[in-house]
Amino acid sequence: MGVYFVTGTDTDAGKTLVAGGLLALARQHDMSTLGLKPVASGCDMTPAGLRNIDALTLGEQSTPEVGYETINPYTYEPAIAPHLAARRTGRVPTLNDLVSATADPLARQRDLTLIEGAGGWRVPLNEHEDLAGLAVRLRLPVILVVGLKLGCLNHARLSAEAIRADGLQLAGWAGNLIDPDFAADAHDYQANLDTLGQTLQAPCLGLVPRLEAGSPGQRATAAAQHLSLPGAD
Structure with a gap:
């Protein structure tokens, strides 16, 4: 399988749901897995320190198990853009820091190793660098999670163009149904999916429907049923 960088068309597009689902699917095939989220804002203070639910989800799907600090070395409590949260705390990472943190x-x-970004492709890391620069520095193929809602065609196409403009391969995309109304008309819904398939010019790894509420682990297992692993024919 290899190592992939997971990005989304926007915040809350479903990156963690899809990444967790892909890791869960790999585990079902008796593969070793690792999910990393180098930078996360919106963390909760716990007796063990700051913890991010997305990072915890990736950790739950990582086999063999690793420590939380390995998964999420840069944690920020404010639920704001990571570079703003980092600036507020005075602990601002650089791409060199992230390359070092992910080396081991x-x-x-x-x-299968998945490195999940934050927000979309152009989310800043600091005043001079974007988080996507980590994928560029590591020369990683990219999986794009498309939040299926009105406007997703533009967001998905722009994201794919930006990924390729940075010299990286779009290894695949997965759709995550955010707005049920978007799929209310089956004909229009399929037409939107066809447009995504034609314009993104990358394999579709699956379409995740609206899932019933449950724990992050349960949702990842449910999402796995609708996904295929990157590189699998």
């Missing part, structure tokens, strides 16, 4: 986990060479 990537050396573990799991069957």
Whole structure:
């Protein structure tokens, strides 16, 4: 399988749901897995320290298990853009910091490793660098999670163009149904999916429907039923 960077068309597009689902699917095939979220804002203070629900979800789907600090080395409590949260705390990472923080986990060479970004492709990391720069520095193929709602065609196409403009491969995309009304008309819904397939010019790894409420682990397992692994024919 290898290592992939997971980005989304927007905040709350469903990156963690899809990433968790792909890791869960790999585990079902007896593969070793690792999910990393180097930078996360919107963390909760716990007796063990700041914890982010997305990072915890990725950790739950990582086999063999690793420590939380390996998954999410840069944690910020404010639920705002990561670079703003980092500035507020005075702990602002650089791309060099992230490359160093991910070096040892990537050396573990799991069957499938996913590095999840924050927000969309152009989310700033600091005043001079974008978080997407980590994927560029590591030369990683990218999985794009498309939040299926009105406006997603523009968001998805712009994201794909930006990924390719940065010299990276769009290894695949997955749709996550955010707005049920978007799929209310089956004909129009399929037409939108056809447009995504034609214009993104990358394999579709699956379409995740609206899932019933449950724990992050339960949702990841449910999402896995609607996904296929990257590179699988």
